[in-house]
Amino acid sequence: MPGQDKWLKYGFVGPALLVLIGLNIFPLVYSIALSFTDAELIGGEWRFVGGENYDRVFAMPHFAAALRTTGLFVVLAVGIELVLGFGLALALRERFRGKPVLLTALLAPMMLPQAVMGLYWNLVLNGQYGVFNQILGSLGLGQPQWLTNPGLKFLSILMIDVWMWTPFMMLIGLAALQAIPGYIYEAAAIDRASRWTVFRRITLPMCAPLLGLAVLLRATDALKQFDLVMAITGSNDAATQTLSALLYQVMFRDGAVGLGAAYSYVVLVLVIALASAFLRYMDGLQRREGEVGR
Amino acid sequence: MKRSAGAVQGLQFMKEMMALAPPGATNVDYGKSLDAFMSGSVAMAMNYFAFYPGIAAQMGEKAGFFQTPAQGETRVTSLGGQGFSISTKVSAEQQELARQFIAWFLREEVQRKWITKPAGFTANTAILASDSFRQATAYNGPFAASMDIVQDFWNVPQYNELLAVAQRYLGEALDGVKTPRQALAALAAEHEGILRQAGARQ
Numbered sequence: 001m002p003g004q005d006k007w008l009k010y011g012f013v014g015p016a017l018l019v020l021i022g023l024n025i026f027p028l029v030y031s032i033a034l035s036f037t038d039a040e041l042i043g044g045e046w047r048f049v050g051g052e053n054y055d056r057v058f059a060m061p062h063f064a065a066a067l068r069t070t071g072l073f074v075v076l077a078v079g080i081e082l083v084l085g086f087g088l089a090l091a092l093r094e095r096f097r098g099k100p101v102l103l104t105a106l107l108a109p110m111m112l113p114q115a116v117m118g119l120y121w122n123l124v125l126n127g128q129y130g131v132f133n134q135i136l137g138s139l140g141l142g143q144p145q146w147l148t149n150p151g152l153k154f155l156s157i158l159m160i161d162v163w164m165w166t167p168f169m170m171l172i173g174l175a176a177l178q179a180i181p182g183y184i185y186e187a188a189a190i191d192r193a194s195r196w197t198v199f200r201r202i203t204l205p206m207c208a209p210l211l212g213l214a215v216l217l218r219a220t221d222a223l224k225q226f227d228l229v230m231a232i233t234g235s236n237d238a239a240t241q242t243l244s245a246l247l248y249q250v251m252f253r254d255g256a257v258g259l260g261a262a263y264s265y266v267v268l269v270l271v272i273a274l275a276s277a278f279l280r281y282m283d284g285l286q287r288r289e290g291e292v293g294r
Numbered sequence: 295m296k297r298s299a300g301a302v303q304g305l306q307f308m309k310e311m312m313a314l315a316p317p318g319a320t321n322v323d324y325g326k327s328l329d330a331f332m333s334g335s336v337a338m339a340m341n342y343f344a345f346y347p348g349i350a351a352q353m354g355e356k357a358g359f360f361q362t363p364a365q366g367e368t369r370v371t372s373l374g375g376q377g378f379s380i381s382t383k384v385s386a387e388q389q390e391l392a393r394q395f396i397a398w399f400l401r402e403e404v405q406r407k408w409i410t411k412p413a414g415f416t417a418n419t420a421i422l423a424s425d426s427f428r429q430a431t432a433y434n435g436p437f438a439a440s441m442d443i444v445q446d447f448w449n450v451p452q453y454n455e456l457l458a459v460a461q462r463y464l465g466e467a468l469d470g471v472k473t474p475r476q477a478l479a480a481l482a483a484e485h486e487g488i489l490r491q492a493g494a495r496q
Contacts, residue, residue: 040383042381042383043383043384044382044383056491061484062462126318127317127318128316128317128318143317145317145318147318147321148317148318148319148320148321148469149469150466150469150470150471233321236458236461236462236465237462237465238462238465238466238471239469239471249458253454253458254454254455254458255454256455
């Protein structure tokens with residue numbers, strides 16, 4: 001019966017839709033509204049303040065610094081992970097004895113929560129009793145203060161992120177390499193192409209779309225970097241404060257919910273703009289590759 | 295005040311003291327400072343009075359307590375933790391109840407009972423001046439003497455913001471990223487901005 005079917009459809013879709021509206025759409029709309037008020041975390045009455053919060057975001061002295069720190073982190077972390085990850089994928093593409101065990105061991109850092117890893121590395125990198133410095137000291141290499149030296153704090157967080165997420169790039173790289181048909185390499189071998197030419201003209205272009213996707217995924221993740229910063233240096237350290245750490249500071253330490261909401265939307269627009277630009281570039285790259293192939 | 299020669303000297307002195315601390319000490323919070331002292335890793339540490347009853351209970355006569363040292367003619371100390379405050383975000387009725395609670399709590403007989411509890415410190419001047427209080431524990435005497443030289447932190451709604459800024463710039467001075475003078479100048483400028491934004495300064 002058509003009437004019954006209609007209600008049945010609503011009955012099945014309704015609960016999921018309510019959850020979606022309650023947990024996603026409502027907070028989205030509510031936080032946009034909050035961004036135009038002087039709402040505070042500990043309650044009280046709000047006042048409509050127009051675009052004042054958005055003005056304050058750009059006037060905040062630490063916003064530019066956090067933007068620079070985050071930008072530098074994204075470029076360095078994703079760049080190093082891409083090079084190391086793809087390098088590992090190239091080294092591990094062939095079958096060999098013990099490959100499954102080695103791959104599992106390499107993937108392990110990626111499986112654990114970032115906050116847990118941050119706390120773990122906090123102990124490992126401790127300048128006084130950390131095992132990392134004990135090893136360096138026994139090799140006569142000195143004992144740098146990874147967690148307190150202003151020049152090294154950022155590098156410590158970068159190092160941990162690279163350790164955690166290089167396996168992700170390796171995994172995507174392996175998938176991309178395995179998708180390349182073998183006959184292409186055979187044709188290149190017949191044409192006596194050098195290894196560098198094979199890599200540059202076959203391997204890299206054919207892996208580019210998947211690697212591009214991996215870069216986009218990692219970049220959007222790195223832009224949100226918070227757990228490691230909190231665990232290693234806390235959210236208020238000038239050397240390592242990322243956009244997310246600054247947002248936490250504004251929202252939960254200063255209690256400025258309205259300002260925090262405005263700030264989060266500025267960051268959202270930034271991330272969407274970067275992601276769109278990157279996707280357009282990848283699209284253009286694929287179209288050019290398609291034209292060359294014809 | 296923040297940009298004064300005395301403030302710069304004080305921060306410089308703090309930086310020099312940190313150089314005598316174990317490696318990584320600039321990253322130590324009050325919990326780790328307590329661990330370091332109670333495990334015997336350091337001979338001397340700075341911490342909040344609230345932790346001293348626990349230290350005394352565990353270490354007995356092995357631990358002694360003293361006030362913040364003087365620098366020349368100046369001797370001041372800060373108040374760890376906060377006093378009572380009443381939120382203006384709650385109803386008038388709840389604010390009145392809070393005032394009544396504070397009035398009851400401040401009564402001398404209540405304060406005499408309060409100081410018998412662990413970390414039950416008082417600001418009641420009569421109790422602080424009494425020998426019975428000062429001699430009751432190893433830390434009560436220094437505490438009573440410290441209360442005479444307390445310089446409180448900003449008692450304003452923008453406390454959180456002001457504290458976060460102070461933490462950031464003082465941290466940069468201790469890390470050597472900025473000189474004490476530069477750090478204090480930046481700190482004062484940003485505090486000024488926060489207070490003007492909030493309408494607390496013209």
